[in-house]
Amino acid sequence: MKNILFLLLIFCSINASSQSRYITKNGHIQFFSEAPLENIDANNHQVAGILDLTKNEVAISLLIKSFKFDKSLMEEHFNENYLESDKFPKASFSGSFQSKEVINPNKNGSYPVTVDGKLTLHGVTKAIQTTGILTVAKNQVIAKTKFQISIKDYNIKIPTLVIKNIAEIVDVTVELPFTLETK
Amino acid sequence: MGHQLIKMKLQKIKIASVIIGVLVPICLVYISTNQFNNQAPKCSIKTITVDELLKSFIRNETIATQQYLNKVIQVRGKISSIGLLKDNQVEIALKGTRYKSILCTLNPEQLFGIINSIEINSEVLIEGKCIGFLNDVYLKKCTVFKSVKQNC
Structure with a gap:
């Protein structure tokens, strides 16, 4: 009887852990630069990510060339001159998060979280901390956060000629609609 | 008068x-x-199957990236999904393994009329520019050819 209970417990824990991994391939990340001469808005709707609610971990990655700009010339400069996407085709983030409450994937609700992790962009990895919201709703978890990055920190060089066109601090908005990973 | x-x-x-x-x-x-x-696919462009492309990235991502990044390639495979991204780009997935596939965003010039012309599970040849690999291989500015056979 004890053995059966033990096996049942193991089965339940395996099942619980398999129920806590969420994935996305269509996350959205926006870069917004507000500068005296112009505002630049770039959007990437092909962000991939994994969210593990058992380990409270998150990892996301994206291709620089998936960013879309309003002006194709801006997109060209972004890829060729600033982000050097041929040399550094990807950006990634991996980190862990803390929540005051236990995040229950079976209970709908919003959970404020603090995320600590490492952001790799343009071949430079930096530690960042941000706050965000995890919204749980029916096999889906939507992660939202906003933070700022200094382009200098990531060794992104802007020529003096266009210094008034690009902000030194860029706003980053993230929205990741994670769905439960099916086995 | x-x-x-x-x-x-x-x-x-x-x-x-x-x-x-x-x-x-x-x-x-x-x-x-x-x-x-x-429209006929160009014979001068390298043609590869979904399996071959995925395997080369899984085997050695660095070598595959050097081989395919920024190159226009033709990929032969079965359509597993057709979706609309939030920025109104149409994304077609070619069936790979359970978690990996080829994701192609369509050339806007080909959008008109295309959605009604292709179906899930149909065999196609997709021509597009490889922009990298995450869990899937990404192609952009894609053109879809219904006929998989090439007259080369």
Whole structure:
């Protein structure tokens, strides 16, 4: 009887852990630069990510060339001159998060979280901390956060000629609609 | 007399507007569907299957990236999904393994009429520029060819 209970417990824990991994391939990340001469808005709707609610971990990655700009010339400069996407085709983030409450994937609700992790962009990895919201709703978890990055920190060089066109601090908005990973 | 002339002119304008109104949409639909069906894939471009492309990235991502990044390639495979991204780009997935596939965003020039012309599970040849690998291989500015056979 004890053995059966033990096996049942193991089965339940395996099942619980398999129920806590969420994935996305269509996350959205926006870069917004507000500068005296112009505002630049770039959007990437092909962000991939994994969210593990058992380990409270998150990892996301994206291709620089998936960013879309309003002006194709801006997109060209972004890829060729600033982000050097041929040399550094990807950006990634991996980190862990803390929540005051236990995040229950079976209970709908919003959970404020603090995320600590490492952001790799343009071949430079930096530690960042941000706050965000995890919204749980029916096999889906939507992660939202906003933070700022200094382009200098990531060794992104802007020529003096266009210094008034690009902000030194860029706003980053993230929205990741994670769905439960099916086995 | 003058009144009759004006009447005749008005009638001619009416007939011309009706002809233009009917013919122009018919021509547009004909051009768009014909472009999709008859355009032939270029023989000079490297053609590869979904499995071969995925395997090369899984085996050695660095070498595969050097080989395919920024290159226009043709990939042969089965459509597993057709979706609309939030920025209104159409994304077609070619069936790979359970978690990995080839994701292609379509060339806006090919959008008109294409959605009704292709189906899930149909065999296609997709030509597009490889922009990298995450869990999937990404192609952009893709053109879809219904016929998988090439006349090379």
